[in-house]
Amino acid sequence: MHGAPLSFDIHANRRLALRLGARALVVWTIVCVTALAAQRPLTAMLLPFFEAAISLLQQDFAATLRLVEIKGQSVIQMTPFLLRPVSLTDQLALRPFVPLASFPVSVDHALVPLVLLITGVASWPFASSREAAVRMLMTIAALPLVLALSTPVLLVGRQQMLFVEAALRQGARFHEPGLVTLMIFMESGGRWLLPLGLAIACVVASRRLWFKPAKASPVNPGTAASNAAELAFPPV
Numbered sequence: 151m152h153g154a155p156l157s158f159d160i161h162a163n164r165r166l167a168l169r170l171g172a173r174a175l176v177v178w179t180i181v182c183v184t185a186l187a188a189q190r191p192l193t194a195m196l197l198p199f200f201e202a203a204i205s206l207l208q209q210d211f212a213a214t215l216r217l218v219e220i221k222g223q224s225v226i227q228m229t230p231f232l233l234r235p236v237s238l239t240d241q242l243a244l245r246p247f248v249p250l251a252s253f254p255v256s257v258d259h260a261l262v263p264l265v266l267l268i269t270g271v272a273s274w275p276f277a278s279s280r281e282a283a284v285r286m287l288m289t290i291a292a293l294p295l296v297l298a299l300s301t302p303v304l305l306v307g308r309q310q311m312l313f314v315e316a317a318l319r320q321g322a323r324f325h326e327p328g329l330v331t332l333m334i335f336m337e338s339g340g341r342w343l344l345p346l347g348l349a350i351a352c353v354v355a356s357r358r359l360w361f362k363p364a365k366a367s368p369v370n371p372g373t374a375a376s377n378a379a380e381l382a383f384p385p386v
Contacts, residue, residue, distance in 0.1 A: 174273035181269050185261050190224055193217055193257050196297065197226070203302035204228075207329060210236055210313075211250065213305065217257070225254035228305050238317040250312075255304060263300040263345045267292065270349025277357070285356040292348040299332075300341050307333025 185192065197215045204213040211230035218227050230250040235243040271289045276282040310327045318324060336344070 170273065173275070174269065177272045178265075178269045181265050181272070185265050189257050189261060190217060193224070193226065193260065196260075196301075199294070199297060200226070200302050200305075203298040204306055206298075207302055207306045208310075210234060211309065218254070220254055224257040226257060226260055226301065226305075227252050227254045228309075230309055236313055238313070238320045239322045242320055244313075244316070250309070253308060255301060259304075260301040263296045263341050264293070266342060267296050267345035267349050270346050271352050273349075274353045281356050281359075284359055285352050288352040288355060289349075292352060296345045296348060299336060299344060303329065303333050303336055 194217055197217065201213055201215055211232050214229045214231065216227045216229070218225060220227075229252040232244060232246050232248050232250060234246045237243045267289065271285060276285070307330045310330050311333075314325065314327070314330070
């Protein structure tokens, strides 16, 4: 008597996982195709935000970002302009008010966190149109954080690594700036973890705010177990 409901719960959760997996795959495909089709205009819209985020992250240089093609691939090219002296050693510093060497970042690489955030948020079904609206507002609020901690951190971190390498060539001791450490973390999986974590937070928060349990009605134990299984995650 006690074994049957447990078995049913396992099968119900398995079916739920399969449905969510199929939904996530469909959403991911749609978001990826849309992002690929609109990658140039979408990236062009993001460039001013990226430049502002770079200015907030550091004060050594001003960044000019351009959308260019290199070997048939769309890339974001950053040209830093040094605003103040950057010390390499006690006696040597880079002089200010000069442009530094440009370097690119792939547009596909830059759009991955955005794709992951939207996919994660849209993969869990909406209980109502009101919940969908709340989840959308939460996603819009999370979007600047995801964008600021991805491509701008990568660009600033790469430039600061060049400063460190130049200092090492002049005999300075190795010192890893905080933004380089953050860049390494983000590029080692943080740029995936952050948008997915925020997507889960948006889903859970919207469910907690707007989910209202249905009125009690006489149902058989199997239906009750199925409903409980479907609401097992996120917690409500």
